[in-house]
Amino acid sequence: MNKGTSLNNDTSENMKRSDEPIWWGLFSAGGVCFAVFVPxxxxxxxxxxxxxxxxxxxxxxxxxxxxxxxxxGLIFIGVVICLPLFHAAHRIRHGLHDLxxxxxxxxxxxxxxxAALLSALALVGFAVGIL
Amino acid sequence: xxKQTSYFPELKRNWWLKHPYFKKYMxxxxxxxxxxxxxxxxxxxxxxxxxxxxxxxxxxxFMQNPLVIAxxxxxxxxxxxxxxxxxxxxxxVMPLRVGGRALPPNLMVLGQWFGVVVVMILAAWxxxxxx
Amino acid sequence: MMTKKLSIQRYLPEQxxxxxxxxxxxxxxxxxxxxDALNYVxxxxxxxxxxxxxxxxxxxxxxxxMINNTPKLGCNSFLREYEGPxxxxxxxxxxxxxxxxxxxxxxLDHLAAVQPYxxxxxxxxxxxxxxxxxxxxxxxxxxxYKQFAGCINxxxxxSACPQFGLNPEFLGPAAxxxxxxxxxxxxxxxxxxxxxxxSREEGVWSCTFVGFCSAVCPKNVDPAAAVNQGKVExxxxxxxxxxxx
Numbered sequence: 001m002n003k004g005t006s007l008n009n010d011t012s013e014n015m016k017r018s019d020e021p022i023w024w025g026l027f028s029a030g031g032v033c034f035a036v037f038v039p040x041x042x043x044x045x046x047x048x049x050x051x052x053x054x055x056x057x058x059x060x061x062x063x064x065x066x067x068x069x070x071x072x073g074l075i076f077i078g079v080v081i082c083l084p085l086f087h088a089a090h091r092i093r094h095g096l097h098d099l100x101x102x103x104x105x106x107x108x109x110x111x112x113x114x115a116a117l118l119s120a121l122a123l124v125g126f127a128v129g130i131l
Numbered sequence: 132x133x134k135q136t137s138y139f140p141e142l143k144r145n146w147w148l149k150h151p152y153f154k155k156y157m158x159x160x161x162x163x164x165x166x167x168x169x170x171x172x173x174x175x176x177x178x179x180x181x182x183x184x185x186x187x188x189x190x191x192x193f194m195q196n197p198l199v200i201a202x203x204x205x206x207x208x209x210x211x212x213x214x215x216x217x218x219x220x221x222x223x224v225m226p227l228r229v230g231g232r233a234l235p236p237n238l239m240v241l242g243q244w245f246g247v248v249v250v251m252i253l254a255a256w257x258x259x260x261x262x
Numbered sequence: 263m264m265t266k267k268l269s270i271q272r273y274l275p276e277q278x279x280x281x282x283x284x285x286x287x288x289x290x291x292x293x294x295x296x297x298d299a300l301n302y303v304x305x306x307x308x309x310x311x312x313x314x315x316x317x318x319x320x321x322x323x324x325x326x327x328m329i330n331n332t333p334k335l336g337c338n339s340f341l342r343e344y345e346g347p348x349x350x351x352x353x354x355x356x357x358x359x360x361x362x363x364x365x366x367x368x369x370l371d372h373l374a375a376v377q378p379y380x381x382x383x384x385x386x387x388x389x390x391x392x393x394x395x396x397x398x399x400x401x402x403x404x405x406x407y408k409q410f411a412g413c414i415n416x417x418x419x420x421s422a423c424p425q426f427g428l429n430p431e432f433l434g435p436a437a438x439x440x441x442x443x444x445x446x447x448x449x450x451x452x453x454x455x456x457x458x459x460x461s462r463e464e465g466v467w468s469c470t471f472v473g474f475c476s477a478v479c480p481k482n483v484d485p486a487a488a489v490n491q492g493k494v495e496x497x498x499x500x501x502x503x504x505x506x507x
Binding site for chain 2: 031032034035036037038039040041042043044045046047048049050051054056058059061064065067068077080081084085087088091092094095098099100101118121122125126128129
């Protein structure tokens with residue numbers, strides 16, 4: 001039925017299921033967050049308040065603490081920091097492949113590992129903050 | 132696989148410079164680079180918030196640095212460009228059907244932009260209330 | 263009659279030459295297609311020029327070439343659409359055998375790998391009955407895959423796909439679209455077999471949704487959508503596998 005090309009050798013190694021659904025799922029979730037939540041976060045936190053268009057009291061020490069170290073703050077960390085990190089890691093990994101840079105398995109470890117590490121740092125910081 | 136007499140040029144890493152379509156693709160993939168900068172800013176902010184009021188003031192001053200504002204402005208534009216591309220992909224990856232009819236892709240794109248606006252209004256309320 | 267400069271990539275392996283560019287001046291009017299221009303060159307200017315063509319009406323899918331770095335059907339593109347000189351090269355990402363002729367064997371192998379035909383073992387139980395029953399399909403069932411059934415196997419999407427260019431093992435847009443097309447067909451029972459191919463690293467997961475495949479498809483099949491819907495299916499398949507243990 002099938003011709004004997006490498007594609008049709010049903011050896012387990014050849015037909016191995018990719019682990020990509022995990023990374024693609026995180027990438028997609030992060031992509032939605034990057035598109036829907038991140039623009040507002042950048043606009044207010046990194047542009048309007050630093051430029052003085054909105055009074056800096058909006059991010060006074062006490063206010064920032066009570067906003068971030070709360071349940072909405074945890075949601076903020078999830079949708080504005082952690083998921084976008086995995087989105088970025090995925091695109092950087094595939095970008096490196098597109099530019100023929102590095103080795104695939106190493107790129108994967110460095111990019112997703114970096115996203116996981118920074119996400120863990122954010123969550124540890126949050127945990128220290130609420131205690 | 133290539134026959135002895137055939138000619139098979141290897142794809143060079145600058146392939147994406149050869150066509151405007153590929154340049155736009157690479158621009159889309161590169162939107163995560165300024166995003167990573169903004170995310171690292173947020174992480175530094177989180178830890179300066181843990182270290183006390185003085186450290187937090189230092190972070191607010193850092194965010195006012197013109198260079199930092201410039202890169203974050205780029206991140207803001209990148210997030211909107213990402214949203215523009217990502218929203219168009221969504222109806223093609225997950226075509227939705229309501230009551231047996233396919234939902235028009237334009238309506239799905241519009242719905243997602245509506246989400247961005249709602250989040251903007253929510254952010255304005257969070258950061259500007261009581262000022 | 264106006265003339266236009268055609269730059270054609272030549273490759274004549276029997277002379278041991280590396281590929282080179284040769285210019286031709288071709289007369290044209292509003293109705294002159296790129297294929298007409300190639301035929302003019304072969305008949306009037308240089309009989310050694312080699313290329314594939316057949317139907318002249320964008321259905322056989324054999325006259326695909328790169329026109330100014332974009333894969334197109336020669337019969338479906340017209341000289342009037344181009345301002346300056348027109349560069350014609352063989353389809354990208356395939357081994358070139360001679361002039362504009364590429365080896366389509368890798369493409370055909372990838373198509374065969376996804377078993378692009380109706381699979382329904384329940385119909386093979388009784389030899390006498392085989393072929394006597396007709397399949398029934400409602401318009402709504404047909405609507406599900408119809409968009410992805412228009413492929414003419416021209417291979418333009420493979421020349422548009424940088425991921426296929428970077429990794430020739432990638433199953434590629436047309437094969438994955440056909441897999442999705444048969445998976446969506448109510449008469450088909452072969453999804454499980456195809457899913458194994460689709461879920462490989464070189465299946466749907468090598469795609470990064472560049473989207474150029476859909477931009478160049480002469481039949482508006484939208485292979486990029488099919489491949490990415492395949493990712494959703496493959497991810498679901500993985501989840502189901504995890505829950506079933």
